[in-house]
Amino acid sequence: QVQLQESGPGLVQPSGTLSLTCAVSGDSISSSNWWSWIRQPPGKGLEWIGEIFHSGTTYDNPSLKSRVTVSVDKSKNQISLKLKSVTAADTAVYYCARKALLTIGGVFQTPFDYWGQGIQVTVSS
Amino acid sequence: EKVMTQSPATLSVSPGDRATLSCRASQSVSSNLAWYQQKPGQAPRLLIYGASTRATGIPARFSGSGSGTEFTLTISSLQSEDYAIYYCQQYNNRPPWTFGQGTKVEMK
Numbered sequence: 001q002v003q004l005q006e007s008g009p010g011l012v013q014p015s016g017t018l019s020l021t022c023a024v025s026g027d028s029i030s031s032s033n034w035w036s037w038i039r040q041p042p043g044k045g046l047e048w049i050g051e052i053f054h055s056g057t058t059y060d061n062p063s064l065k066s067r068v069t070v071s072v073d074k075s076k077n078q079i080s081l082k083l084k085s086v087t088a089a090d091t092a093v094y095y096c097a098r099k100a101l102l103t104i105g106g107v108f109q110t111p112f113d114y115w116g117q118g119i120q121v122t123v124s125s
Numbered sequence: 126e127k128v129m130t131q132s133p134a135t136l137s138v139s140p141g142d143r144a145t146l147s148c149r150a151s152q153s154v155s156s157n158l159a160w161y162q163q164k165p166g167q168a169p170r171l172l173i174y175g176a177s178t179r180a181t182g183i184p185a186r187f188s189g190s191g192s193g194t195e196f197t198l199t200i201s202s203l204q205s206e207d208y209a210i211y212y213c214q215q216y217n218n219r220p221p222w223t224f225g226q227g228t229k230v231e232m233k
Contacts, residue, residue, distance in 0.1 A: 036222075044226075045212065045224055045225070045226045045227050046169065046212055046214070046224040046227075047224070048220070048221055048222040048223065048224070051220070059219075059220040059221075060220075061220070061221045062126075062221065063126075063221070095168055095169075097168075099216075100171075100174070102174060102175075102178075104156075104175040104178055107156075107175075109157065109174050109175045109178075109216075110157075110216050111159035111171055111174040111180075111214065111216060112159070112161075112169070112171060112214070113171050113180065115168035115169060115170075116168065117167075117168055118168055
């Protein structure tokens with residue numbers, strides 16, 4: 001069974017850097033899957049932050065204006081997120097998730113099939 | 126960026142009744158559409174992918190349809206454990222992957 005577990009500080013100072021780690025078990029970070037970060041502000045919907053492949057290739061959401069760094073540590077089977085210059089608007093539950101690699105009629109499908117439990121991060125002084 | 130719009134925002138349904146949720150994409154996403162269920166304090170759970178394929182372990186009362194820009198999630202006979210918020214999400218072509226704002230299914 002694939003399991004993901006987020007960890008990191010629950011409180012970050014405004015203008016500081018949010019740093020989180022996602023430990024993966026039951027699957028290898030070096031598999032054919034992409035690994036993502038997704039967040040959910042209080043009482044709001046889901047926002048995709050960014051993703052990484054084990055090769056180190058990354059994509060991030062342009063709405064976050066290049067504040068995002070996603071990295072991978074294959075030796076520890078984990079991924080990490082850094083979000084710099086945070087404000088109160090970055091207060092949210094942060095999830096890591098695996099993008100599946102499924103096929104329907106030979107066509108690849110890549111929904112998010114496994115999620116961590118989420119970690120609450122509050123930006124406040 | 127592909128904008129996903131869900132309707133209604135809130136759906137009041139009695140146990141045993143049918144629930145029909147809609148999701149519209151601002152441009153075609155083909156069949157690269159997933160539905161998730163989220164309960165309070167929990168992570169989202171994958172229900173449907175490829176617009177109409179149930180994920181492993183998802184009951185048959187959940188069904189999805191549509192392609193292009195118009196999609197529907199139907200819960201044929203609502204059970205007590207189905208009261209939750211439902212999100213659609215597109216994963217077509219290239220990032221950013223985007224979610225709808227959610228539909229809350231509440232007890233009538």
